[in-house]
Amino acid sequence: IxxxxxxxxxxxxxxxxxxxxxxxxxxxxxxxxxxxxxxxxxxxxxxxxxxxxxxxxxxxxxxAPRRLNPYDEVYRSFREIELDERTIKRMEKPMTSRDYRHGARDEFIQGDCVAMHDWQMKSHPSCNNIHETTLTGIISDEVKLVTHGYWRDVWLTLQYDGTPRVLKTLRYSHSFEDRNYDRHRRDAVAMERLTSSQYVVDIYGFCGNSASFEFAEGGDLDYALWPKHGTSTLTMLDKLNIAVQVANGLVDIHDTEKDGRPTIAHTDISTGQFLLMNGKWKLNDFNRCRFIRWNEQQQKPCTYRVGNNPGKFRSPEEYEYAAQTEKVDVYSMGNIFYSLLTE
Structure with missing residues (x-):
């Protein structure tokens, strides 16, 4: 009826x-x-x-309605597909949720350790800004793949008025999993909180694993110290100025709320993370950053741990995989100072 x-x-x-x-x-x-x-x-x-x-x-x-018979062979579509040994093994042993545990984000609130500020748990995507950026200009050289980091490719794009912008997208070698989404959420939130700092790269939009940033026409500090061709042209006065700007950038990220309490640890301070823009060296790339939590019972900041710590500028506790604080950034900054003095 x-x-x-x-x-x-x-x-x-x-x-x-x-x-x-x-x-x-x-x-x-x-x-x-x-x-x-x-x-x-x-x-x-x-x-x-x-x-x-x-x-x-x-x-x-x-x-009357007639159900479609999926076994009808109007057009023959069966063909043999050769499977490699790896695919056969995966079919014989299907993956379970345990196999995907490394793709899940770390729990932020644990025990007495809670968020120090509400913004540490939030996200403010602006997908329209990202979708307005086209990569079709790669055919006419209006869009160029200039470099890449471990997690993302870096594209040089042009805005409607010709202003250069950098678009970062997840590399195909990585998965679109929860851990990476949270990684780049932290990157965008941290840079949004640091918009007022003149020593941090400006962000213009973020969506998922992609984000848009200002373009660094002067390259990074790594290239300034060790150019591919010839020798460095930095003077001692240049190096002193660089050291002051690096320190100022670290002060800004460790005191985001201007209350003397550290809220963000960058955890990846190195010469390759400082970019030259309009005469200033700005800190970049917060996708390894950690938001500092607060221990309500002990009334002090909580420590954190990072599961993978490669690199040359890290602190001893990072290589020991021990409990860490924002002080790992200070140690890494000391390695930058050492590089400036001994280059």
Whole structure:
């Protein structure tokens, strides 16, 4: 009854037969609903998709629905596909949730350690800004792949007014998993909180694993110290100025709320993370950063741990995989100072 009422409601609004409207009687619908695939009516017109159909003649008789048979071979589509040994093993032993545990984000609130500020738990994506950036200009060299980090490719794009911008997208070698989404959420949130700092790269939008940033025309500090061709042209005064700007950048990220409590640890301070923009060296790339939590019981900041610590500028506790604080950034900054003095 419900099906008949639904069909009557829908098809009363349908015009067919060269624009002439026909009314489907309830008797026609009842007789149609009793029709099956073996009936003469159904056999006269058998579509290969699920739906309701009118006869092709002038009679306003509705054909019964016919289910699509997935085993019908109208067009032969079977072909042999060779599988490698790795694929066969994966099919023999399907992956479980335990196999995906490394793709989950770390729990932020643990025990007495809670968020120090609400913004540490939030996200403010601006996907329209990212979607307005096109990569189709790669054909005409208007878009260029300039470099890449461990996690993301770095594209040089142009805005509608010709302003250069950097677009970072997740590299194909990495998965679109929860851990990476949270990694780049922290990157965007940290840089948004540090917008007022003149020693941190500006961010213009972020969505998922992608984000848009200001373009560094002067390259990074790594290249300034150890150029691929020739020797460094930095003077001692240049190096002193660089050291002051590096320290100022670290002060800004460790005192985001201007209350003397550290809220962010960058955890990846190195010469390659400082970019030259309009005469200033700015800190970049917060996708390894950690937000500092607060221990409500002990009334002090909580420590954190990072599961993978490669690199050359790290502190001893990082290589020991011990509990860490924002002070790991200070140690890494000391390694930058050492590089400036001994270059």
């Amino acid at each position: 419900v099906l008949s009422c639904l069909i009557l409601h829908v098809y009363k609004k349908i015009h067919f037969n060269h624009g002439a409207a026909h009314t489907i009687s309830e008797n026609a619908i009842r007789s149609t609903s009793a029709t099956n695939d073996s009936s003469p009516v159904a056999q006269s017109f058998q579509p290969r998709v699920v739906g309701y159909y009118f006869d092709e003649d002038d009679k306003p008789l509705l054909n």
